[in-house]
Amino acid sequence: MTDTQFSIDGSTAIVTGSSSGIGKAIAERFAADGLDVVICSREQDNVDAVAESITESDRPGSALAVECDVTDRDAVEALVETTVEEFGGLDVLVNNAGASFMANFDGISPNGWATIVDINLTGTYHCTQAAGEYLKDGGGSVINLSSEAGQDGAPYMSHYAAAKAAVINLTTTLGHEWASDDVRVNCIAPGYVATPGVESQMGVTADEIDRDTVDRTIGLSEEIADIAQFLASPAASYIVGETIRAAGAPDLMKSPNQ
Numbered sequence: 270m271t272d273t274q275f276s277i278d279g280s281t282a283i284v285t286g287s288s289s290g291i292g293k294a295i296a297e298r299f300a301a302d303g304l305d306v307v308i309c310s311r312e313q314d315n316v317d318a319v320a321e322s323i324t325e326s327d328r329p330g331s332a333l334a335v336e337c338d339v340t341d342r343d344a345v346e347a348l349v350e351t352t353v354e355e356f357g358g359l360d361v362l363v364n365n366a367g368a369s370f371m372a373n374f375d376g377i378s379p380n381g382w383a384t385i386v387d388i389n390l391t392g393t394y395h396c397t398q399a400a401g402e403y404l405k406d407g408g409g410s411v412i413n414l415s416s417e418a419g420q421d422g423a424p425y426m427s428h429y430a431a432a433k434a435a436v437i438n439l440t441t442t443l444g445h446e447w448a449s450d451d452v453r454v455n456c457i458a459p460g461y462v463a464t465p466g467v468e469s470q471m472g473v474t475a476d477e478i479d480r481d482t483v484d485r486t487i488g489l490s491e492e493i494a495d496i497a498q499f500l501a502s503p504a505a506s507y508i509v510g511e512t513i514r515a516a517g518a519p520d521l522m523k524s525p526n527q
């Protein structure tokens with residue numbers, strides 16, 4: 270295998286929720302690999318800051334900042350149109366925008382439930398459907414962000430876990446449906462990753478994490494970007510409808526009483 274099979278340069282990508290955390294790391298990685306990348310989140314100031322830092326760096330790819338709430342279908346369609354107008358096409362869509370809050374099941378109101386399903390699942394539906402026409406034009410790729418919670422469940426995050434499980438299921442179905450259109454749909458299911466969103470809740474900072482340590486249960490955004498880069502590249506050309514879990518080493522040796 271040559272290095273070039275892991276390279277995805279010359280393409281255009283949208284990374285939703287790329288003003289922070291995992292999405293930002295994926296956008297930076299794609300730009301470093303030569304992709305033109307569209308930075309998107311709900312706050313123009315937030316996306317401007319990331320796009321400017323990419324533009325000012327020596328990364329070969331360019332960056333465009335677009336404000337877009339993935340739950341707003343009109344805004345999503347405008348995001349895709351702007352991307353195609355600016356860069357002439359769309360090759361990679363990363364459905365990364367996501368959010369959750371901790372609450373016991375009995376304490377989740379109908380609107381609380383709908384809010385989390387809308388961001389994590391319906392947002393993925395909107396973006397993927399809006400981008401489909403262009404992805405099918407040139408052998409594109411979709412990378413969804415699910416979660417370990419979507420595979421195993423997660424107490425006090427029933428809404429989030431259910432939405433992320435549905436994202437895995439959608440990946441499988443659409444992976445097969447769009448294979449005949451030469452589009453690969455795949456998914457990443459991380460365990461805990463030190464991001465601004467999670468750091469504020471858990472108090473762990475990325476600086477404290479040693480990437481060389483295998484036996485850990487929290488990862489770095491860059492480690493998720495590694496997987497996204499692989500999935501978007503020709504090196505993953507035979508991977509369709511799959512979910513790659515990246516969750517370190519849960520302590521299976523612990524007794525139930527510990």
Ligand SMILES: CCCCCCC/C=C/C(=O)SCCNC(=O)CCNC(=O)[C@H](O)C(C)(C)COP(=O)(O)OP(=O)(O)OC[C@H]1O[C@@H](n2cnc3c(N)ncnc32)[C@H](O)[C@@H]1OP(=O)(O)O
Nearest residue numbers: 367368369370372378380381384417418423460461466467
């Ligand atoms: C085994 C586990 C493995 C891995 C787990 C990884 C966990 C990581 C999860 C992630 O997604 S990482 C990303 C982290 N970042 C965030 O989650 C963002 C932080 N959260 C927010 O920004 C907001 O809380 C929100 C979830 C986006 C909602 O904000 P929004 O402004 O859209 O809506 P609101 O009007 O505030 O609320 C809507 C609705 O939801 C109810 N609600 C909100 N928070 C809570 C809560 N803590 N408890 C109960 N209910 C809540 C709120 O009351 C509203 O409902 P109604 O009152 O109108 O009925």
Ligand SMILES: NC(=O)C1=CN([C@@H]2O[C@H](COP(=O)(O)OP(=O)(O)OC[C@H]3O[C@@H](n4cnc5c(N)ncnc54)[C@H](OP(=O)(O)O)[C@@H]3O)[C@@H](O)[C@H]2O)C=CC1
Nearest residue numbers: 286288289290291310311338339366367416461462464466
């Ligand atoms: N960190 C973790 O431990 C894990 C994270 N994940 C998943 O990875 C993804 C990224 O998480 P993480 O980096 O931690 O999250 P962060 O909270 O650090 O960042 C979330 C990003 O999503 C954006 N965003 C939130 N809601 C919307 C929306 N409706 N439309 C567009 N953008 C939105 C935010 O920007 P803005 O506020 O400006 O809109 C921000 O850029 C999520 O899907 C998450 O569920 C999965 C497993 C574990």
